[in-house]
Amino acid sequence: MLSEKSTAVVRATLPAVGAAVTDITPVFYRKMFAAHPELLRDLFNRGNQANGTQSRALAGSIAAFATLLLERPDERPDRMLARIAHKHAALGITAEQYTIVHRHLFEAIAEVLGDALDAEAAAAWDEVYWLMAGALIAMEARLYAGAGLVDGDVWRPWRVVGRLPETPEVATFMLRPADGGPVPPFRPGQYVSVRVTLPDGARQIRQYSLSCAPDGDDRWISVKRLAGDPAGEVSNWLHENVREGDVLTVGAPFGDVVLDDGDGPVLLASAGIGCTPMVSMLSYLAATGSTRPVTVVHGDRSERAHAFREQTDLLVGKLPEAVAHVWYEHPEGPWPAERTGYVDLSGVEVPEDVRAYLCGPLPFMRSVRSRLLARGVPASRVHYESFGPDLGIDG
Structure with a gap:
């Protein structure tokens, strides 16, 4: 005070x-x-x-x-x-x-x-x-x-045991502790830091959401190659340099936007690479045999750019009370366009007692949040994960 x-x-x-x-x-x-x-x-x-x-x-x-x-x-x-x-x-x-x-x-x-x-x-x-x-x-x-750590001592070596192409721009890196130690637990929605040494000698750090269920011996991160000015230094370096067998320096899992332990309805809303924490939450719900009502909402440029499209369909199919709604700005095969343009919740059923999780570009999250509030969902039940500095979504 x-x-x-x-x-x-x-x-x-x-x-x-x-x-x-x-x-x-x-x-x-x-x-x-x-x-x-x-x-x-x-x-x-x-x-x-x-x-x-x-x-x-x-x-x-x-x-x-x-x-x-x-x-x-x-x-x-x-x-x-x-x-x-x-x-x-x-x-x-x-x-x-x-x-x-x-x-x-x-x-x-x-x-x-x-x-x-x-x-x-x-x-x-x-x-x-x-x-x-x-x-x-x-x-x-x-x-x-x-987390059982000495203050600040979060880093461990992790070996890449697999690399999977999700889209032309997104790759999943499957990681396992290279020091033989235990795999730290995490909650669906959390992220890890990856520290790499770039060609100019700088050691840069980026956070990536874990895109797997919190079980097993591996931890997955799914990384999008980023263009722009400046381009994504670490993400692009990972795409260009890291292959199976390489060792990365990875931090312990953290993050406060995590799937709650309740049994009420859930809305998972994402756009672009914001689907990574959502697929982790979906994987957990499917692995635990959840009967919660789950609504998945996702927007992307096209089917080709949509990471985890097939996996999302599979996971939704395993959940008895789950439904998915997908929008594409520029639809193209092989899946028929469900909706064209940007995400629009006007035709989506949203229970008032839903707990919503949002991840994606700031304009997307601001739009979805404002629609949810207008439909009576309390602000305390709308959670969001921001990649990069948190500039807020309520303004």
Whole structure:
């Protein structure tokens, strides 16, 4: 809880800080990477730094946390911070790194705001930072302990025991621990980090949803080759360089968007490569003989681009109360087009007590979420997984 004195100061200065936060975060990253170039080279996603999404995500999280402290001072911030904590744990973030962030963030705040931020205001925002950092450090410590790991020690060698082409752009890598150790459990919907050394010497990390059921000796990740500027450095490197028998450095599974243990209706809505956590959830439901009502909704460019189309049909067929709805922007064989264009829930039955899981591009998730809310599904029952920095889907 923010102190009474700091609450008044933060409330008074929040408009100024909020207006400047998108200017502060780029300065912060510039300062931090100048002092610690290894962080950009070996930890932070260079693509997200280049396109600015990491800065926008950081700005949004700071503003949201400060607003929560002011508007709901008695509410624990766990739900808001859980996604960040899982992402940090997947990267092996440690408590010491929060001190590095603090130093350069407050240097950036001072540089951007200048005399507009006096000593009293700086102290109040310092309190905000350490409340947020302290909560994250505690949550991440619990995640490490729950996984049986020493803080930050998440990495193990995993051998590629198979590589399966799903589409011309998507390949599944079947992984098994190369150190002979146990296969860590995971919950359907979680992801792992993969760390690779690129040709320029940088060790870059990306997260990939696990696309298998949480049993057996293997763990599968399904990776899409990414074009664009910048292109997907790690994803494309995996496609071009990794074959059966190779060894990858893979982190422990984390992620807070996981299939619940209830028996109520479920909606699994995805677009593009967002189908990866959904096929894991479907695989689990089929493997456990679930009788839950399950609605699968997926949108893609075409049948050719749709990963796991045949597997999804097979899994849906194994579930007595499951149905699938698929949209293609540009239909082509071998499957007939069920629906053409973008996903549209207007003709899909959605129970009010459904629990929905969304994964795909932000515009897709925002559209599906708004449709669900309009149809009476509570926001607390709509969960989403975002590949990359979390920019939110409610705005």
